[in-house]
Amino acid sequence: SAVISQKPSRDICQRGTSLTIQCQVDSQVTMMFWYRQQPGQSLTLIATANQGSEATYESGFVIDKFPISRPNLTFSTLTVSNMSPEDSSIYLCSVEAGINEQFFGPGTRLTVL
Amino acid sequence: GENVEQHPSTLSVQEGDSAVIKCTYSDSASNYFPWYKQELGKRPQLIIDIRSNVGEKKDQRIAVTLNKTAKHFSLHITETQPEDSAVYFCAASGWGQNFVFGPGTRLSVLP
Numbered sequence: 591s592a593v594i595s596q597k598p599s600r601d602i603c604q605r606g607t608s609l610t611i612q613c614q615v616d617s618q619v620t621m622m623f624w625y626r627q628q629p630g631q632s633l634t635l636i637a638t639a640n641q642g643s644e645a646t647y648e649s650g651f652v653i654d655k656f657p658i659s660r661p662n663l664t665f666s667t668l669t670v671s672n673m674s675p676e677d678s679s680i681y682l683c684s685v686e687a688g689i690n691e692q693f694f695g696p697g698t699r700l701t702v703l
Numbered sequence: 704g705e706n707v708e709q710h711p712s713t714l715s716v717q718e719g720d721s722a723v724i725k726c727t728y729s730d731s732a733s734n735y736f737p738w739y740k741q742e743l744g745k746r747p748q749l750i751i752d753i754r755s756n757v758g759e760k761k762d763q764r765i766a767v768t769l770n771k772t773a774k775h776f777s778l779h780i781t782e783t784q785p786e787d788s789a790v791y792f793c794a795a796s797g798w799g800q801n802f803v804f805g806p807g808t809r810l811s812v813l814p
Contacts, residue, residue, distance in 0.1 A: 690735040
């Protein structure tokens with residue numbers, strides 16, 4: 591399985607500001623994904639990020655709020671823009687390695703005051 | 704789109720007993736069914752998966768069964784240990800389809 595790291599591991603932010611989360615993989619992968627996991631809840635896909643193309647967003651998530659970059663095959667960023675307390679959550683990146691198999695990063699715990 | 708249900712939402716078992724978690728899915732095109740274990744404060748870890756061309760898969764104390772006709776799949780953990788305590792998520796996906804996760808089952812193994 592791939593080794594995946596995320597930065598920051600946690601942050602406390604003020605309402606109205608933005609935070610960019612980084613995801614780094616130790617090998618080249620085609621498919622990267624960003625998920626949100628609210629406290630005590632399941633995982634909800636925000637968007638799929640493929641290198642060289644625009645991210646594909648799931649229903650309920652928009653590019654203006656969650657802009658994503660995928661500059662190469664080992665790196666992606668997710669920005670949470672104009673944050674409100676409702677954005678407090680854990681944000682996880684994952685990568686597809688093998689056929690369909692997804693492996694997750696350690697997550698970024700975001701608290702918005 | 705795909706919808707995945709998972710039962711029970713919480714499960715308590717005595718150490719050494721077996722635990723079974725069941726998921727149902729709605730999209731007959733789904734063909735890949737992974738199970739993830741998430742310990743408190745940790746990332747989800749893939750523990751076992753099954754594809755639609757097999758009915759059962761086993762890895763030591765854990766096994767997964769799939770019934771395509773009924774559209775359900777189950778995780779079986781035998782000889783449970785305290786370190787099995789975690790939240791377990793099932794998911795379903797197919798060719799060109801993203802993962803849809805179930806709501807999770809909190810398993811507690813009591814010593």
